[in-house]
Amino acid sequence: MTISTPLTLRLSAAAAAAFVLAGCSMGGMFGGGNTTQTQTLQNATPTPAAVALAQSNALPAIATECPQIRIRPGSEAMFFYGGGKTGDSRSLQYQGIIDESTRNCVVSNGLITVNMGVTGRILLGPQGSQSSVNAPIRFAVERNGQAIFSEKYTVPVAITAPARQADFVKVIDNVAIPYLGGEEIIIWVGFDTRS
Template sequence: MLVASPARALEDDGSNPLLNIFRYGGTTKPPEAPPNPDDAYCPPVDVAEGGASLQALAGGAVRHQIAIAQVSRECSTGPGGTVVVKVGVQGRALLGPGGAPGRYDAPVTVTVKHGSTVIARRSRRAAVTIPAGAASATFAIVEEGLTVPASAAADFEIEVGLGGGGSAKPARRTRKPAAVAAPAE
């Protein structure tokens, strides 16, 4: 008497010629395709903490506000295993009750990091003009040629922000303590 054995899952290790005929059209499994050299690691763009918007006040009222609306990135392989990064930032300037039409500067900073190490940081001012009769206008910048070394090509971060340096906080000025006179003897 024959006893049926439990069904087992067919593994695709390429050792079954009959299965290979159905799957691949031949008795052997074709070799794996090499990875595409144009495929580069490209992490999503993060907005720095506190760097999503800026406000300017005039006499207690908001003059204008500048905010990041959209971000985009593109990564490609470079020479020697490096990754070349291109980052786009689109933003919007809005007039507040204390504002007037005119030209405003949006200070945009793009930072590429590996852990806590800054690989590249670029800052630029994007000009945005709010015309008479309008309450807002948009701006866009594209930062190209940010190169990530091969040692960090598989694990880096991209961060954008409005202001001086992304998530970096401004340094506080401290007063030097007054010189203490030596006690008289």
């Protein structure tokens, strides 16, 4: 035997009222409502011009397979030594390290448009006293082993004493890559210390 409290009765009555009201408002959604209008929509066929207009106004699709971004082997760090003492850790003035790389893509009209970025750090060495260092960062894109984009950027990095390191970020927007489907596309990033 269950005993109903006034609160239980009120909640049951509210739930029943909500169910009845919901049923009244769903007629058009589940087949009720204006039959002539429903038949008109069911029999509608878009014209070729309407399809073309809809396609031209469609939002670009996010690429299902955005090209990988990789740090080029050997370019994940850079070192600057004083007095020509390359490799002598006691003479190191500063070093740069790439921490992370990322990208995102949009596909539209036979192009993959890529935004790509990298984060890293400059750290002063035992002989380092710089307040500013230029980090030379290169982004490149290869399609089937052939370079189709390559650009070097100088990223100024300010180091404020007493800190001995500083972070940097570089982002490149809207690099357009022709895309037919099936190509092997790789995005490369790294330090490029060549003059």
